[in-house]
Amino acid sequence: MSLAIGPYALAGRALLAPMAGVTDPPFRELCSQFGAALTCGEMLSADQSLWQSPKSARRSAARAQQGRTAGTALAVQLVGSDPAQLAAAARAQVAEGADIIDLNLGCPAKKVCNRLCGSALLGDEELIARIFEALVQAVAVPVTVKIRTGPDPQRRNATRIAQLAERSGIAAIAVHGRTRAERFLGEAEYHTIREVKAAVRIPVIANGDITTPAQAHAVLAATGADAVMIGRAALGAPWIFRDVNSFLDLQENAPPLLRASVTGFILQHLESLYAFYGEYTGVRMARKHLVRYSELRAESRALRAELLAAEDSASQYALAERAFASGAAAADLQ
Ligand SMILES: Cc1cc2nc3c(=O)[nH]c(=O)nc-3n(C[C@H](O)[C@H](O)[C@H](O)COP(=O)(O)O)c2cc1C
Known part of the structure; x- marks a missing residue:
């Protein structure tokens, strides 16, 4: 079953997770070569007054064009909390060449650039709905979102957020199987991702602690998700995408690389x-x-x-x- 995000039919079911400080254009290009079906840039603040800094400038669609692998969609991830500011930033990134705008609702940092954003917004569903609508109306390209399962284990609201996303016209949702409060502690759980998948028709991408091809297969089977998203396990091993694709397609391990x-x-x-x-x-x-x-x-x-x-x-x-x-x-x- 192939995965499509808006007009982009993806060539596989293993995607590279956005990682600030890691998923720059050179690393994304390498992962694409190994078969990552979609890669996403490091989060970029929606505050355009910061875009002149070398760090932000490197995260923009204009710079990402440089390391782009032919035939892959260019996804830019935005982080922010103000619907109008996010909408303006999305328009600017699309004008620079972004094919997909991804919204970061998963970053565990309390504040990015002194404003609550990322997963800190997960408890405010009304604001999230306004952000989704503003983004979808602002750009003609697909808007995707990456979330955690909720603010904390007592409030796992990923399913409601996914339903809000679907109603707003968001094209796909990636879910990291931890709550904001859990940061990177403990193990990711996939039960909530299964619930999300059962509740919406838009593509659902499972993320968190996937480190081997067999595990990618097991997570897809357990959640029914359309794809897996791999982050830390790709660092130092970008060929994991080749191995996962081989396992998912043929149920066997790829021959070792020479x-x-x-x-x-x-x-x-x-x-x-x-x-x-x-x-x-x-x-x-x-x-x-x-x-x-x-x-x-x-x-x-x-x-x-x-x-x-x-x-x-x-x-x-x-x-x-x-x-x-x-x-x-x-x-x-x-
Ligand atoms: C160094 C690092 C940077 C990250 N930066 C981002 C980011 O910019 N945007 C985002 O949505 N998630 C970010 N994440 C979270 C990852 O995308 C992913 O959700 C998380 O690492 C769980 O997946 P994994 O177990 O496959 O690594 C980051 C994670 C790490 C380790």
Whole structure:
């Protein structure tokens, strides 16, 4: 069963979750290459007075065009609380090339830019309804929303919010199986996501703690959701989308990637980080990915220290090339 968000028919059922500080255009491009059917940018404040900052500017649709993989829809995620401000921001992002506007109602931070937003709004259904309507009226492209299951375990209102979303013309809803109060503690639960799926006809995307292909399959089966969204498990392992797609399509594991191709992907990732951020920030952004990639290797501690010490792109790249091309056998890389 294929998933469509508005006019965009997605080529698979595994999507990349938005992660601030991680899902920049280089990482999204890599995940798309491995079969992530949709990737979403890092949250961008709806307050346009902040868009001149280098960080916000990098999150805009105009910059995201740079790392775009042909044939994939460009989703920009907005965070805010004022319906008119969000509507104006959505219009501006669509004018810059966004194909999908996603609304962040899942971020656990109390305030982003000194205003309540993200999952802090989950308790205010009346405001959420006004935001949905303002966004859907503001733009002709699909508007999607990402929520948690509710403000806290005593108030799991995800189903009512999903129904509000459907009534307002929201095109799809992603649900992280934790409440706002739970932050990232404990384990995600999928029972509420199953209830959401049963209550609406718009596509429902299940998110939270999905780390293996078999688990992705199990979550789809348990919830009836249309797709899974994977966040943290993709960091250091963007090929998880290839593995999940293979498992969902054929019920079998994909053959392990060859060491040479893993090394090639890591180096390609470094090159696109340097190109996107420039030398100074590129080297620093690359570090967090290299730390995660170094976990592929048995001697990861020593390797991590060495990779983190590199101060310029040429030495960082050369170290990575040596480190990932030598040492453990190919099977160790999976
Ligand atoms: C470092 C980090 C940054 C995140 N940033 C965002 C964000 O910008 N927008 C958002 O909706 N969710 C954000 N999230 C939440 C993820 O999208 C996702 O819902 C959560 O990590 C659970 O999925 P996972 O278990 O697959 O990681 C972030 C999560 C992490 C770990």
